[in-house]
Amino acid sequence: xxxxxxxxxxxxxxxxxxxxxEHVIADxxxxxxxxxxxxxxxxxxxxxxSRPWCDGTHKxxxxxxxx
Amino acid sequence: xxxxxxxxxxxxxxxxxxxxxxHTDLAHVDPDSPExxxxxxxxxxxxxxxxxxxxxxxxxxxxxLVRLRGRLEDDLERRLRECWPGRPAYDEGFAEAFFAWVAAxxxxxxxxxxxxEATADQVVELVQHRSLYTxxxxxxxxxxxxxxxxxxxAALAELQYDEYGGGxxxxxHAHLFAEGMAALGLDATGCGYVDEAPLEVLEQNNAMSLxxxxxxxxxxxxxxxxxxxxxxxxxxxxxxxxxxxxxxxxEIRAYYEEHVEADAVHEQVAVRMICEPLxxxxxxLEDDVWFGAWCCLDLEARxxxxxxxxxxxx
Ligand code: FES
Ligand SMILES: [Fe+2]
Ligand SMILES: [Fe+2]
Numbered sequence: 001x002x003x004x005x006x007x008x009x010x011x012x013x014x015x016x017x018x019x020x021x022e023h024v025i026a027d028x029x030x031x032x033x034x035x036x037x038x039x040x041x042x043x044x045x046x047x048x049x050s051r052p053w054c055d056g057t058h059k060x061x062x063x064x065x066x067x
Numbered sequence: 068x069x070x071x072x073x074x075x076x077x078x079x080x081x082x083x084x085x086x087x088x089x090h091t092d093l094a095h096v097d098p099d100s101p102e103x104x105x106x107x108x109x110x111x112x113x114x115x116x117x118x119x120x121x122x123x124x125x126x127x128x129x130x131x132l133v134r135l136r137g138r139l140e141d142d143l144e145r146r147l148r149e150c151w152p153g154r155p156a157y158d159e160g161f162a163e164a165f166f167a168w169v170a171a172x173x174x175x176x177x178x179x180x181x182x183x184e185a186t187a188d189q190v191v192e193l194v195q196h197r198s199l200y201t202x203x204x205x206x207x208x209x210x211x212x213x214x215x216x217x218x219x220x221a222a223l224a225e226l227q228y229d230e231y232g233g234g235x236x237x238x239x240h241a242h243l244f245a246e247g248m249a250a251l252g253l254d255a256t257g258c259g260y261v262d263e264a265p266l267e268v269l270e271q272n273n274a275m276s277l278x279x280x281x282x283x284x285x286x287x288x289x290x291x292x293x294x295x296x297x298x299x300x301x302x303x304x305x306x307x308x309x310x311x312x313x314x315x316x317x318e319i320r321a322y323y324e325e326h327v328e329a330d331a332v333h334e335q336v337a338v339r340m341i342c343e344p345l346x347x348x349x350x351x352l353e354d355d356v357w358f359g360a361w362c363c364l365d366l367e368a369r370x371x372x373x374x375x376x377x378x379x380x381x
Pocket of ligand 2: 204230326329
């Protein structure tokens with residue numbers, strides 16, 4: 001096992017961005033959202049109904065529209 | 068603590084008597100139906116979760132009962148492995164292959180039924196059936212925690228921390244479900260709905276316990292977890308919409324709304340940070356990861372077929 005710290009920001013291919021820890025996220029409109037879980041998933045496809053959070057919608061998008 | 072269910076045949080009848088008397092040699096008693104066997108195994112597993120008011124806690128490791136548990140578990144595992152089509156072939160990475168395999172599943176969906184056409188009575192029945200697992204949501208997988216390599220343990224602990232409310236008991240998922248049940252006028256105290264549970268619900272629960280309680284099946288436990296999380300967030304939204312359509316209480320909706328976002332995280336963690344590194348560390352477990360995942364989808368499809376056929380006939 002590596003001894004370097006594990007990443008706190010993880011890009012999931014075709015899916016969300018995982019964020020470990022507490023963060024305040026400002027969305028496109030400047031509205032702030034506070035993370036509420038040990039790891040949060042930020043939508044990257046733009047199609048989630050719960051933005052800024054991922055709600056799994058990326059999985060039903062055609063391949064070309066996935067992040 | 069749970070209350071003991073009603074027997075469903077000679078084996079469960081003898082088992083309930085053994086739990087009361089402490090005379091536990093059941094080697095010569097056989098079940099007379101799949102329900103009798105499944106209920107007996109469920110009753111035995113429950114000794115490792117919450118126990119029963121009227122039963123000595125020491126019986127969890129009683130040799131006669133452990134032998135019976137092994138016999139019933141071996142039979143369940145053999146039946147599941149006989150139906151398993153085997154691990155799919157893939158060229159891409161494990162995570163991509165896993166998500167693609169889940170997406171290709173075309174089993175019947177209870178969530179879609181709830182969203183579009185279920186009656187309130189059907190939803191209440193479904194909540195009762197779900198309660199066998201959901202009142203101890205996440206617990207079967209916690210049994211596997213100390214049996215996993217270090218990076219996998221860290222990731223599973225992080226996932227379970229969220230299932231268990233992130234340190235806030237009022238956010239514990241099993242508690243959110245109990246509040247939803249109470250709002251529907253249901254009994255959420257112990258395991259009040261085992262007597263109503265069809266075979267399919269008992270076997271779903273038995274498989275999760277089988278995988279969690281046996282170290283050798285830790286791969287199947289994590290595969291099952293990953294599949295469970297990967298078919299949850301969008302269906303949870305469908306269920307929440309159905310509850311809204313029926314005007315059912317906000318508390319039960321809150322449980323499903325929580326799972327839209329929570330499981331969008333958990334599916335990524337379970338696939339990329341639990342199963343993938345588990346397979347990297349212990350390649351021999353890969354078959355079982357896929358086997359456990361298949362069991363999750365197959366047992367859910369069996370339950371969905373059973374309930375949809377029953378409701379259609381009514
Ligand atoms: S990335 Fe998951 S819904 Fe957008
Ligand atoms: Fe949960
Ligand atoms: Fe989850």
